[in-house]
Amino acid sequence: MNLDISVVIPLLNEAESLPELSAWIDRVLTQHQLSYEIVYVDDGSTDNSWEVIQQLSAQNSAIKAIKFRKNYGKSAGLSVGFAAATGNVVFTMDADLQDSPDELPEMYRMVIEDDYDLVSGWKQKRFDSFIKNNTSKIYNFVTRKMSGINLNGFNCGLKAYKNTVVKNIEVYGEMHRYLPVIANNAGFSKIGQKVVKHQARKHGESKFGSARFIRGPLDLLSIMFVGRFGKRPMHLFGLWGGILFVLGFFSAIMIGVSKLYYLNILNQSAPLVTESPYFYIALTCMMMGTQLFLAGFLAELVARNNPRRNSYGIETDIGLEEDNHFKEKYT
Numbered sequence: 312m313n314l315d316i317s318v319v320i321p322l323l324n325e326a327e328s329l330p331e332l333s334a335w336i337d338r339v340l341t342q343h344q345l346s347y348e349i350v351y352v353d354d355g356s357t358d359n360s361w362e363v364i365q366q367l368s369a370q371n372s373a374i375k376a377i378k379f380r381k382n383y384g385k386s387a388g389l390s391v392g393f394a395a396a397t398g399n400v401v402f403t404m405d406a407d408l409q410d411s412p413d414e415l416p417e418m419y420r421m422v423i424e425d426d427y428d429l430v431s432g433w434k435q436k437r438f439d440s441f442i443k444n445n446t447s448k449i450y451n452f453v454t455r456k457m458s459g460i461n462l463n464g465f466n467c468g469l470k471a472y473k474n475t476v477v478k479n480i481e482v483y484g485e486m487h488r489y490l491p492v493i494a495n496n497a498g499f500s501k502i503g504q505k506v507v508k509h510q511a512r513k514h515g516e517s518k519f520g521s522a523r524f525i526r527g528p529l530d531l532l533s534i535m536f537v538g539r540f541g542k543r544p545m546h547l548f549g550l551w552g553g554i555l556f557v558l559g560f561f562s563a564i565m566i567g568v569s570k571l572y573y574l575n576i577l578n579q580s581a582p583l584v585t586e587s588p589y590f591y592i593a594l595t596c597m598m599m600g601t602q603l604f605l606a607g608f609l610a611e612l613v614a615r616n617n618p619r620r621n622s623y624g625i626e627t628d629i630g631l632e633e634d635n636h637f638k639e640k641y642t
């Protein structure tokens with residue numbers, strides 16, 4: 312029988328929270344008669360989180376777990392958890408009890424009945440630090456504008472996905488902040504949100520320092536770039552390289568023409584080429600244009616060498632036999 316729900320929970324040093332979290336999830340889902348598994352991913356904890364998980368899973372066979380040898384980050388944890396998850400709806404949650412398991416049944420219903428690809432929690436009233444709350448608002452605004460996805464908050468740890476979504480997206484680096492954007496880029500565009508309860512951290516402290524404020528926007532740029540031009544980088548670099556080069560080229564012609572004008576028409580000695588502003592425009596534009604072209608060609612070579620260059624999100628097909636192996640190559 313298919314499992315209804317997988318709850319993927321990446322964690323780093325959260326031993327105190329795990330027993331309460333496991334019991335709470337079990338209570339809520341059992342009450343709603345939903346079959347489930349919890350997939351803990353221990354991201355290199357140095358406290359006794361793993362011992363606690365071992366004890367918990369000895370008492371409850373629905374608790375499964377993966378342990379990293381060292382700390383790789385939340386995205387890595389999610390990525391491995393996604394690969395292992397077997398439930399029809401796959402949840403992600405933080406381990407620190409900031410997200411409430413009470414939200415699971417309604418989000419499950421939204422995925423199954425309302426047919427959402429992804430339902431994101433929205434911490435409308437949130438309990439994080441002042442600085443974090445306010446930078447988050449700016450980031451969410453920018454992400455909304457850049458991606459065109461209408462979510463109030465992108466980085467809530469509590470989200471629900473259709474199983475096919477998590478099997479068809481890739482998350483690495485610190486890109487867990489933009490999973491809705493990644494899913495949308497992969498063609499999973501029915502994205503909803505649900506207001507969720509949020510609590511202050513009960514035990515321990517936040518595992519992300521202020522580096523997140525710089526890494527976040529960089530990751531967003533990468534995702535937008537890869538989403539749009541990952542399979543055709545020359546279209547970006549070639550366009551801007553071309554524009555700059557042409558600008559530089561005509562500036563160079565301007566210099567030549569004005570030199571001839573002084574010498575032949577006005578019959579006087581011409582000012583030095585280096586005194587003309589066009590000289591500097593020509594120099595800069597032609598150099599930058601060439602560089603962009605070069606970057607474009609290199610990016611094309613890299614993209615060409617990617618074994619997944621021909622992988623597309625194939626939703627379904629008609630009439631093709633099971634033993635037709637085209638999908639292995641193209642998905």
Ligand code: UDP
Binds near residue numbers: 516
């Ligand atoms: N986490 C992780 N690996 C890391 C950092 C964090 O697995 O390198 C987990 C952490 O244990 C928690 C979740 O990711 O379950 C969210 O982290 P945290 O609560 O510290 O982030 P915040 O709520 O401050 O954004």
Ligand code: MG
Binds near residue numbers: 409512517
């Ligand atoms: Mg937290």
